[in-house]
Amino acid sequence: MHSRSPVSTVLRDRKSGKAPEVGAIELFFDLVYVFAVIQLSHFLAAHLSGIGALQVAILFLAVWWGWNYTAWAMNWLNPDNVLVRILLAVLMLASLGMSVSLPAAFDDEALLFAGSYLCLQLVRSAFMVWACRGLRLGANYARLLAYSALAGVCWLLGGFLPDHQLWLWALAVVIDYAAPMVNFTIPGFGSAPMSTWPLHREHLAERNRLVFIIALGESILIMGFTLTDLELTAPVVTATLIGFVGLVLLWWNYFAVPSGGEREEDPEGEQQTAIARSAFAYAHGIMIAGAIVVAVSIEQITMHPTGHLDAAVIGCVTGGPVLYLLGNLLYSYARSGALAWSRVVVIGLLVALAVLAGTTHLLTPLALAGLATLCMLGLAVFATRAEAGQGQG
Template sequence: MPAECPVLRERRGGHAPEVGAIELFFDLVYVFAVIQLSHFLLEHLTVVGVAETVVLFLAVWWGWNYTAWAMNWLNPENATVRALLALLMLFALGMAVALPSAFADEALLFATAYVLLQLVRSGFMVWACRGTQLGANYAKLLTWSALAGVVWIAGALADSDDRLWIWALAAVIDYAAPMARFAVPGFGTAPMPTWPLHSEHLAERNRLVFLIALGESILIMGFTLTDIELTAPVVAATVIGFAGLVLLWWNYFGYRITVERESDPEGARQTEIARSAFAYAHAVMVAGAIVLAVSIEQVTAHPLDHLDAPVVGCIAGGPVLYLVGNLIYIRARTGNLALSRVLVACLIVALAILALTTGIFTPIALAGATTLCMLGMAVYSSAIRAQVGVA
């Protein structure tokens, strides 16, 4: 990599580059995007609505994920890089603004903003890393993003009845690219070991975006409480929701990775591991935090109402999604299976089935039961100090 290029970070041995202030500034747009996604899901609690939310989330996440990876190499103190991130923020803001009507009147705004976010960033990286392996890699990534972009724009221009499946195809192309090693016929592939990476920088970026997703639950809780009467059931639901939020944080930050695959001196699999642990696993965990936010709003506003399938799905789905993502994360970084996560996820699924088939739970009761499951896992993990291969 050309060290004389001022837009690139200086590689300082094994030290991970610090997260720059401009990176944190960029993340502020995603506070708004996460709120928009949770509100979209809240207003579309149907099978189709959930599918639409998933597609929108995949685009929002991939835009953030590729930006976080690019900043592993870009110098956040450089004026050109800061201008780039400001432009990318504008595109991300366009996506976020369009989210509520992305499958209606704002489809073209959403798709155009997303495609520009992906193409401009990758194009900049091709220029910044010209003449290097990384530059060639980004050229292949740019090709895949352009291919997916054609499908995103086609979906925006298509009839609204066809938009979901077309955009789902576009998301598949985007997410399959790294698995296919960004292969371009006639130009070869970009294997993961050819992407030099400081995984700790990426880990810190993902920790911060997970906190953003958790913070969105706090906002929803606060807004909900200002609009309803603070009865005893509402207060109890608030306490349970807050406890569930804290436990999600506790279980995320309480599991210490003590032995990592990428600790080998060659780091041959470091980037491949980072792809699974951060690009994919954290997507599932952040999605879990978003669903948790929706369930907090539902339970707080209607703690004693009859439970229907969408509400059960949200109450159980948030923790289960988080646990699945956490399993992938731990498996990727250590090679071990966190059995406590498997057990608790199965227990929460069993509670959801019981709630749907018997009708013995109210929303607050099911939320309390799932929170107790997460509490048990937190206590267990803390008691054994999260020993890898045991927790």
């Protein structure tokens, strides 16, 4: 009796054609990112400036890419395999190192952040090259590994050269994010086009839905921690209610059916992978970034509901929903192939609201938050009515 080969046990059984279930070890891995999202929110709250926003954007993009590539790898890996579980434990430890170092990533703990991120990216890709050896997917991951190593040079140099850290890490992010857009092309060694990454989109959809809910849950935690340190005055309670309604509306609009319905299913084809890249790798990253900014805005409004409305607060209160809606717009378009004009209209309203708040100085932080929430409520009502109309049709 012949034993099964390592490849057949490490990789998922895809012969059934069914989307693979999300394994318990995958959910366990995601727990680290609850901490990461909280750390990012605190970093942004402590650095509400142009440079601070750029720094937190770089850190977020690295954190998101680490999670995203792991979610994609688990589309092929068998979560019940012992080696895969050990891999995820190692990746979880690297993610924890990233998360711990976030508050001082542009200071004393730059090397811890860069080293943890590089470990996360290189170990995963190297494991995939081994697990998929002899398959086209293995060659694809070898190219991804090369791009991660190239970006890693910039990450490490940034850790060693603090005076050049910002632009080196920005360059590293560009390399990481541009790699799939150019199909991981290596001159003289070919490329890895979308058609050579067969996957089950529903597995990725479930992973991304769960991590989006994690991001919303982080906002609930921040809201609760903020309230424990404040006197529950009428403005504070009102700000909390507005913030809570705003979070519910983010959730509501996320699950709203996009206009035009779902594209025709293509379980293993090129279109499936292209849809997944836009809808999950990029769109969800933008939406979760928006949710993080919304969390910071809730904290700022709750702590100073009737205080001075400065540019940083305006940017958080309106910029968070705008970021979210931009991601939601891309998500909807990737799924349906149709542009959701309702989201475009609400983005325009939020931008106009930000201009009004910045030029007239007539609004308090609480009033601005209330108006921004009304914009999101209008979108939720429209989406619900549109969904009901499609169901009757």
